[in-house]
Amino acid sequence: MCENEDVAHLRLDRYRNVYVRKRTLDLKIGNSALHLRVQQHMCIQGKALPIFQNFDVLREDIMSTPAMEGVRPAEQKLLDSIVKGSVEELKSLVQDPDVRTDFVDDTGMTPLMHAAFRGREEICELLLAHGADVNADTHQNKYSALMFGALSGNTEVTRILLNAGAKRDVENSVGRNAAQMAGFVGQHQCVSVINNFFPKEELLYFTKIHGLEKEPKLPMELFPSLLKLVNTAALHPVKLSFYLQEHVGLLEEYKKIVKVLEMLCEKGMKAKDTNDVIAMKTHYLATLIRNVGKIYAEKKEVETWIKCLVKGRESDGFAEYQEKFLRQVLREFPYAESELLQQMVRSLANVQIGDSPTAVCTLSQGLNGQRFQEDDCCDTCGEPKAAKKCSACKMVNYCNLRCQKLHWSTHKKFCKKLAEQYKLQEIRRQQEEEKQKEQAAKENMKKAEQSQEQSESIQNESQGKVPHEGEGDSNSTEHTELMNES
Ligand SMILES: [Zn+2]
Ligand SMILES: [Zn+2]
Secondary structure, three states: HHHHEEEEEOOEEEEOOEEEOEEEOOOOHHHHHHHHHHHHHHHHOOOOOEEEEEEHHHHHHHHOOOOOOOHHHHHHHHHHHHHHHHHHHHHHHHHOOOOOOOEEEEEEEOOHHHHHHHHHHHHHHHHHHHHHHHOOOOOOOOOHHHHHHHHOHHHHHHHHHHHHOOOOOOOOOOOHHHHHHHHHHHHHHHHHHHHHOHHHHHHHHHHHHOOOOOOOOOOOHHHHHHHHHHOOOOHHHHHHHHHHHHHOOOHHHHHHHHHHHHHHHHHHHHOOOOOOHHHHHHHHHHHHHHHHHHHHHHHHHHHHHHHHHHHOOOOOOOOOHHHHHHHHHHHHOOOOOOHHHHHHOOOOOOOOOOEEOHHHHHHHHHHHHHHHHHOOOOOOOOOOOOOOEEOOOOOOEEHHHHHHHHHHHHOOOOOHHHHHHHHHHHHHHHHHHHHHHHHHHHHHHHHHHHHOOHHHHHHHHHHHHHHHHHHHHHHHHHHHHHHOOO
């Protein structure tokens, strides 16, 4: 059931959201067929689209039939080493004078594209270091290395290519860019990496002195921590506040940082090719840093602020302050014409505080193009796949002890109640299981009954079945029932 409900969210158009449903497709086709398939489905915007669940199989098909006309033997060896993932072999092959940089196979794929599609991080780095063109456009259907990397689902490869200057807005011959292609095959983490990528040159600009300035707008020592912050995909305010707590330099100079972020926001909206994802994100970060910076200037700590964000209201433990803060962030976004903003505002318009979707969910979905609410998210900081549970109630998840401690003052009021809920759930689950077992046993009995003509032999038959079904007790009641019936 969950499989079918696994509705993935992606941004197909700059402003349009399309829902993609998982469905297994029977595919045994090559490269151009993938392309056709994609073309066919990508055209139906706004509708539920099938997704390549068996994409791995498809990938193997594409890779396994390279008819290599015009590829030299040494180059063929290099391609083989990419397939095998053999870094050492590749290291010596790239030195071979017979291996051309960016040679292409029959489909126009360069070695870097192959490595990206295979999700080979180290090999991608090696090829790039040897001068591979990250923006080569030789592929027959105009797939870029970034598209192949994103399709592979390897976020590190995607990041390596972006850092090497891969262009995000390049479109293939069906008019789709890398993020859209990745979303289409369900690689949402790659979508998120691409959407949130902020080229370091743009930030580096602020570390230099321009015009009549006496000092740069951004102190160089704060550049790495700010770059990391602008590139993060974890947008939960608690998670971001943890980061600020670890990088107090950003808070000590919060006025400068806020100014830089505001300029980036403006640039995002006023550039020829507007990017309201970056604009909204930098606005959000600016608002957060301004708030936390002021508090830090006064108290020299961030913990009080984090506790405020985590604190739940009396009635149901919902983090009301956090919700209000984030809604405020949206309200204060200076560009009312932004479609991204309008879309977020619409999704929150008639939602009472405490109901779904929450502001953090809406924000994260809008900026990352993916679902946020997963069952196993940390109840404190939103981090996905939080493995620890409250041992008393088993109904809340945390990443670690720190997150649990922060949440405890709120959770302790509800832990007992939740524990009871959990117990009830467990009982219901067990009852359901037993019911199903009984049902199965009954059906088996019926089958046995049907297969025998004489009522005497039914008993023999059903006794014969006992060992297969295990659990003597439940079976003995089955017997009496069956005998009563007959
Ligand atoms: Zn956490
Ligand atoms: Zn609990």
